[in-house]
Amino acid sequence: MRQTAIIGIGQTPVREHWDYPIRQLAVQALWAAIKDAGAKHIEGLFVGNMLSGALAEQEHLGALIADYAGFPCIEAVKVEAACASGAAAVRQAVLAVASGHLEIAAAVGVEKLTEFSGKFSGKALATAADADYEASIGLSFAALNALMMQRYMYEYGYSKEDFAPFPVLAHQNAQYNPNAMFRYPITKEQYLKAKPIADPINLLDSSPISDGAAALVIVPLKNIQSFGGSAVKISACEIATDTIGLDNRENPIVLKAAQKSAQAAYKTAGIQPRDISLFEAHDAFSIITALSVEASGFANAGKAPKLAADGVFNINGRLPISTFGGLKGRGHPVGATGVYQLVEAAKQVRGTAPDKLQVDDVRLAMTQNIGGSGATVVTSILEKI
Amino acid sequence: MDIPRYWRLRNQRYRLEGTECIECGQRNFPPRCICPHCKSDSLKSFRFSGRGTVYSFSTIYQALDTFDKDIPYSIALVKLDEGPLITTQLADVGPDEIQIGQPVEMVIRKIYEDGENGPIQYGYKFRPALKE
Missing domain, CATH: 4.10.1060 (ZNF265 like)
Structure with a gap:
């Protein structure tokens, strides 16, 4: 297998994009990435998306986006793995280039959740869970996460306010990211008073319904000199799965797929967790940030909220997380999220993050994209060249 | 459904x-x-016998549209006496009365009505155990 690199990145702002259809969002991000790479064409396109069929009555996104991007005859396919669709598409692009099958491939994550009212998108999002045994008996996504959070609080003796540092930090960082959905800070007091969704989860634990697209152009590491773009090495992009139902897990507050994909990523990259300079976590809900940090080996079980309170995850802390605002602050356009994380990690490695968000001396940046209640997890590691 | x-x-x-x-x-x-x-x-x-204990729980205040008219309602992961966990709604219990470890038992209740003219769908829920 060949080593690969990101040579171009692109993104649209994360918003409620009432003016734009899926194809336009995807093409904007894709062409931004192609121009950033200093390229003119791509040989393959992998589209990460979860809900275009349910919400926009449009499937077959591989062909659609390739067509509208001006590449009507290339290999193009949609990749779906719930909220992990974005990074799962990147994984396919990486494999296509690493295997020698393609010389230049793109991954674009795109999602449009605002085609219908919030209630409808909530129902569509719940299709990532077990339809027969979770969603159809009244469990939303927030409900599944609430079951994890309640048990976690019980086992480790935390109260609701101990989770405040996660959304407070996400908003703190998002305010300096021009592409973020929420560009304002929130306080612990606001967090504690927020509207309940599925107790103990409230509105400010939850990432927002949003639209957006992000894209990467990937080439063999040995060819980066042929492009104008600033290259970032992809040292690992590893995927693992777990039971679809939360109730079928050995321990519902351990993200086994996150453990497996993170361990595989460390092994592929030949590094240890302590070598990582920053971590783009999948903070769809505050509890998932804690579980993800622990599963990745950055904290012992039950310790993540304590580390968050100590400032370990702040921009100038020992392990900055969600440096562009994460899913909570930047927004969570489901199938695009994993690609946004990688675009942001690439900016950190390149040293082109906004001043207040740039982490010093970034050598290795890690991202983790989580689908469902942890049933698909993609962990990626980017390295400075 | x-x-x-x-x-x-x-x-x-x-x-x-x-x-x-x-x-x-x-x-x-x-x-x-x-x-x-x-x-x-x-x-x-x-x-399964339908007996178990509450492993985790939540009360839902914002639901998928089918269940909107039922809010607030409570859900749980129940550890069945025979081993596995099961995901379920809870019945006959207020949000402040649920505790992890509490014994519960299965009952058949209405899960939801499919609109005004649609069928009513029934299934398991769990309630606080009445007897040992």
């Missing part, structure tokens, strides 16, 4: 029927075609 799909689930929704592996004895709910533990395809149906 459409009627054929619901009908297919009748033994699970009404009888809590899962599977037991003939090779290794592992019990599963929902039923499996391949044993997740030993990969055997020799499984027989196994009816």
Whole structure:
């Protein structure tokens, strides 16, 4: 297998994009990435998306986006793995280039959740869970996460306010990211008073319904000199799965797929967790940030909220997380999220993050994209060249 | 949920029927075609007793649209006496009365009505145990 690199990145702002259809969002991000790479064409396109069929009555996104991007005859396919669709598409692009099958491939994550009212998108999002045994008996996504959070609080003796540092930090960082959905800070007091969704989860634990697209152009590491773009090495992009139902897990507050994909990523990259300079976590809900940090080996079980309170995850802390605002602050356009994380990690490695968000001396940046209640997890590691 | 799909689930929704592996004895709910533990395809149906304890719980204030009219309602992961966890709604209990570790038992209740003229769908919920 060949080593690969990101040579171009692109993104649209994360918003409620009432003016734009899926194809336009995807093409904007894709062409931004192609121009950033200093390229003119791509040989393959992998589209990460979860809900275009349910919400926009449009499937077959591989062909659609390739067509509208001006590449009507290339290999193009949609990749779906719930909220992990974005990074799962990147994984396919990486494999296509690493295997020698393609010389230049793109991954674009795109999602449009605002085609219908919030209630409808909530129902569509719940299709990532077990339809027969979770969603159809009244469990939303927030409900599944609430079951994890309640048990976690019980086992480790935390109260609701101990989770405040996660959304407070996400908003703190998002305010300096021009592409973020929420560009304002929130306080612990606001967090504690927020509207309940599925107790103990409230509105400010939850990432927002949003639209957006992000894209990467990937080439063999040995060819980066042929492009104008600033290259970032992809040292690992590893995927693992777990039971679809939360109730079928050995321990519902351990993200086994996150453990497996993170361990595989460390092994592929030949590094240890302590070598990582920053971590783009999948903070769809505050509890998932804690579980993800622990599963990745950055904290012992039950310790993540304590580390968050100590400032370990702040921009100038020992392990900055969600440096562009994460899913909570930047927004969570489901199938695009994993690609946004990688675009942001690439900016950190390149040293082109906004001043207040740039982490010093970034050598290795890690991202983790989580689908469902942890049933698909993609962990990626980017390295400075 | 459409009627054929619901009908297919009748033994699970009404009888809590899962599977037991003939090779290794592992019990599963929902039923499996391949044993997740030993990969055997020799499984027989196994009816759970419907008794267990609350492993985790939540009260829902913002629901998927089908369940909107039921809010607030409570849900739980219940540890069945025979081993597996099951995801369920709770019945006959207020949000402040639920505790992790509490004994609960299965009852058949209305899960939802499919619109004004649609069928009413029933299935398991769990309530605080009435007897030892």
